[in-house]
Amino acid sequence: MWQIRGPSPYAARANEKWKGNPIATLATTVDGLRLPNPFVIASGPPGTNRNVIGQAFQAGWGAVIAKTVSLDATKVINVTPRYAKLLATNGEVIGWENIELISDRPFKIWEEEFKQCKDRFPDRILIASVMEEYRRDAWVEIIERCQACGVDAFELNFSCPHGLPERQMGAAMGENPEILEEVCGWVKNAAKKPFWAKMTPNITHIEDPSRAALKAGATGISAINTLRCVMGVNLDTLRPEPTVEGYSTPGGYSSKAVRPIALRMVMEIATLIRREFPGRSLSAIGGVESGADAAQFILLGGDTVQVCTGVMKFGYEMVKPMCDELLAFMAKHQFETLADFKGKSLDYFTTHADLVKRQTERKVAQKATTSAKVVQSDDEWSGEEFVKQSSALAN
Numbered sequence: 001m002w003q004i005r006g007p008s009p010y011a012a013r014a015n016e017k018w019k020g021n022p023i024a025t026l027a028t029t030v031d032g033l034r035l036p037n038p039f040v041i042a043s044g045p046p047g048t049n050r051n052v053i054g055q056a057f058q059a060g061w062g063a064v065i066a067k068t069v070s071l072d073a074t075k076v077i078n079v080t081p082r083y084a085k086l087l088a089t090n091g092e093v094i095g096w097e098n099i100e101l102i103s104d105r106p107f108k109i110w111e112e113e114f115k116q117c118k119d120r121f122p123d124r125i126l127i128a129s130v131m132e133e134y135r136r137d138a139w140v141e142i143i144e145r146c147q148a149c150g151v152d153a154f155e156l157n158f159s160c161p162h163g164l165p166e167r168q169m170g171a172a173m174g175e176n177p178e179i180l181e182e183v184c185g186w187v188k189n190a191a192k193k194p195f196w197a198k199m200t201p202n203i204t205h206i207e208d209p210s211r212a213a214l215k216a217g218a219t220g221i222s223a224i225n226t227l228r229c230v231m232g233v234n235l236d237t238l239r240p241e242p243t244v245e246g247y248s249t250p251g252g253y254s255s256k257a258v259r260p261i262a263l264r265m266v267m268e269i270a271t272l273i274r275r276e277f278p279g280r281s282l283s284a285i286g287g288v289e290s291g292a293d294a295a296q297f298i299l300l301g302g303d304t305v306q307v308c309t310g311v312m313k314f315g316y317e318m319v320k321p322m323c324d325e326l327l328a329f330m331a332k333h334q335f336e337t338l339a340d341f342k343g344k345s346l347d348y349f350t351t352h353a354d355l356v357k358r359q360t361e362r363k364v365a366q367k368a369t370t371s372a373k374v375v376q377s378d379d380e381w382s383g384e385e386f387v388k389q390s391s392a393l394a395n
C-alpha cells in the first residue's frame with residue numbers, strides 16, 4: 001500500500017491522492033542532518049528572527065537558514081525602500097531587487113534566539129548563516145559562539161552582493177577563490193558541524209570558488225545568491241529604482257526570473273561535485289516557487305532546495321502545495337526517494353559539437369524528414385516570416 005512517511009499534516013491528503021502507487025517519501029538526510037522534506041528557508045527576511053523561524057517550522061519547512069549574522073551589527077544600517085519588483089504584463093512579480101544588508105540585530109540577541117529556537121523545536125534543523133571580515137579570529141569566534149547555541153549547521157555567506165565591500169565581506173570574498181579557500185580552512189578547523197559555502201553568481205566560472213571551498217573541506221555548496229542588477233529607471237523622475245533620497249545603488253536580483261541562471265550554475269557545481277568531490281552536498285537556490293521547480297533542481301543535482309523571495313510573495317504555507325507537487329512528480333515516475341532522481345538529468349548535458357553530431361546521425365538515419373518550414377540554414381531566414389520562424393525553432 002502506497003504511503004507518504006513522516007509527520008506531515010498534508011500526508012493524509014497526499015496518501016489519498018496517490019493510493020496504489022509505491023511508497024514515496026520526501027524525508028532526506030543530508031550531511032547527517034535529518035530533514036522531513038528538502039524545502040529549506042533561504043537566508044533572508046523569512047528567517048530574520050525567532051518568531052518567523054518558528055512560523056516556518058510550524059508550516060512544515062524542512063529546515064531554516066537564519067538571516068546572515070555577524071559579530072558587530074552596529075555597522076549594518078538598512079535604508080527604505082530597499083526592494084523593487086519587476087512585473088510581467090499580467091501583473092505577476094517575476095523579478096525582485098533588494099539592497100538589504102545582513103541582519104542589523106545584535107549578535108547577543110541572535111545567540112539567545114538560536115537557543116530559544118532549538119529549545120522549542122529540538123528536532124528541526126536550524127542553520128546559522130554567518131559572514132565576517134577577513135580575519136581568522138573573527139570567523140573562529142562566530143562559529144564557536146553559534147555552535148554553543150546548538151545550531152545544527154552553518155552556511156558561510158560569501159555572496160552578499162552589496163554593502164560592506166570595504167570590509168571585504170560577502171561577495172568581495174566569494175569572488176576570490178584563494179581567500180575563500182583560506183577562510184573555509186579556518187572554519188573547517190573550528191566547526192564541529194557541517195558547513196555549506198554559499199556562492200555568488202556574479203562571477204564567470206562558479207566552479208572556481210566552489211572548488212576552492214570544497215578543497216578546504218566545506219561539507220557542501222549553496223548556490224545561488226542574488227545577481228547584481230539595476231531594476232529600472234522611473235521615466236517620470238528619471239531616477240533609478242529603488243530610489244532612496246533621490247539616489248540608488250545596484251542591488252541583488254532574485255525570484256522566478258533568475259531560475260534559468262540558477263539551474264545552469266547548479267548544474268555546473270553538481271558536475272564538479274560528481275567528478276571531483278563525490279559525497280559533498282549541494283543546496284540549490286534561485287526562483288523556486290513550486291514542487292515542479294524543486295524537482296528540476298534536484299534532477300540537476302540538488303540535495304535540498306532553498307526559497308527566499310517565494311516566501312515573501314506567497315507566505316510560509318506555500319511549502320504544503322510544494323511538497324504535494326513534488327510527491328506527485330515522484331509518484332508519476334515511481335521514484336520512492338529523492339535519491340532515486342537526484343542528478344538524473346545531468347547525464348543529458350553534452351557539448352554543442354556533440355549535439356550537431358547526434359542530429360546529423362539522426363537525420364541521416366531518418367533520411368532528413370525535418371519539416372521544410374523549419375529554418376535549416378541562415379540563408380532561409382525571411383523578414384516576413386521572422387517571428388514564426390523563431391518560434392518554430394523552440395522546443
Ligand SMILES: Cc1cc2nc3c(=O)[nH]c(=O)nc-3n(C[C@H](O)[C@H](O)[C@H](O)COP(=O)(O)O)c2cc1C
Nearest residue numbers: 042043044068098224225254255286287307308309
Ligand atoms: C530581501 C532579501 C534579503 C536577503 N538576505 C540574504 C542574507 O542575509 N544572506 C544570504 O545569504 N542571502 C540573502 N538573500 C539571498 C537569498 O537567500 C537567495 O540566495 C536569493 O534571493 C535567491 O533565491 P530566491 O529567488 O528564492 O529569493 C536575500 C534575498 C532577498 C530577496
